[in-house]
Amino acid sequence: xxxxxxxxxxxxxxxxxxxxxxxxxxxxxxxxxxxxxxxxxxxxxxxxxxxxxxxxxxxxxxxxxxxxxxxxxxxxxxxxxxxxxxxxxxxxxx
Amino acid sequence: xxxxxxxxxxxxxxxxxxxxxxxxxxxxxxxxxxxxxxxxxxxxxxxxxxxxxxxxxxxxxxxxxxxxxxxxxxxxxxxxxxxxxxxxxxxxxx
Numbered sequence: 032x033x034x035x036x037x038x039x040x041x042x043x044x045x046x047x048x049x050x051x052x053x054x055x056x057x058x059x060x061x062x063x064x065x066x067x068x069x070x071x072x073x074x075x076x077x078x079x080x081x082x083x084x085x086x087x088x089x090x091x092x093x094x095x096x097x098x099x100x101x102x103x104x105x106x107x108x109x110x111x112x113x114x115x116x117x118x119x120x121x122x123x124x125x
Numbered sequence: 126x127x128x129x130x131x132x133x134x135x136x137x138x139x140x141x142x143x144x145x146x147x148x149x150x151x152x153x154x155x156x157x158x159x160x161x162x163x164x165x166x167x168x169x170x171x172x173x174x175x176x177x178x179x180x181x182x183x184x185x186x187x188x189x190x191x192x193x194x195x196x197x198x199x200x201x202x203x204x205x206x207x208x209x210x211x212x213x214x215x216x217x218x219x
Contacts, residue, residue, distance in 0.1 A: 066174065067175060070168075070171045073164075073167070074164075077160075077164045086186065086187050087186075088186040089185055090183070090184045091181075091183055092180065092181075092182040092183075
């Protein structure tokens with residue numbers, strides 16, 4: 032899986048809602064009603080991540096889940112990150 | 126739930142394995158075999174957190190789960206943090 036160049040990342044980001052670049056990684060903060068809703072989201076994403084064999088860096092406190100995506104083996108952002116990002120968005124708004 | 130003073134925190138910390146103070150919060154990094162094992166741990170802790178109505182700040186990447194515990198309503202570390210810390214340790218080593 033090759034690393035996307037800056038213009039490819041920029042172009043794909045335009046197709047997404049609420050994602051941006053943060054320290055060279057795809058970044059989004061998801062906010063839910065409460066901890067239970069936040070963790071239900073994480074549980075569904077964990078299954079997705081296992082299926083895609085691609086895992087997020089994520090931080091949770093109470094109703095917030097903050098995600099960073101990068102592809103260490105590609106040395107940057109790859110198509111796998113966008114695939115997982117789209118998957119996360121689908122979990123929230125199927 | 127009242128805030129514990131420094132000597133109380135110190136004394137309770139001695140009873141625990143692998144926990145320390147980090148930025149005024151109880152802190153521990155758990156390492157697992159892989160993402161699936163790490164997330165299985167998180168799933169069990171999430172249930173515990175809901176039962177205790179006390180939630181961690183936690184960060185996960187692949188097989189690592191880094192936890193910070195504090196009691197915002199007490200303005201520091203309270204007995205609830207130690208209860209959740211002990212609960213997490215029990216999940217790992219019942």
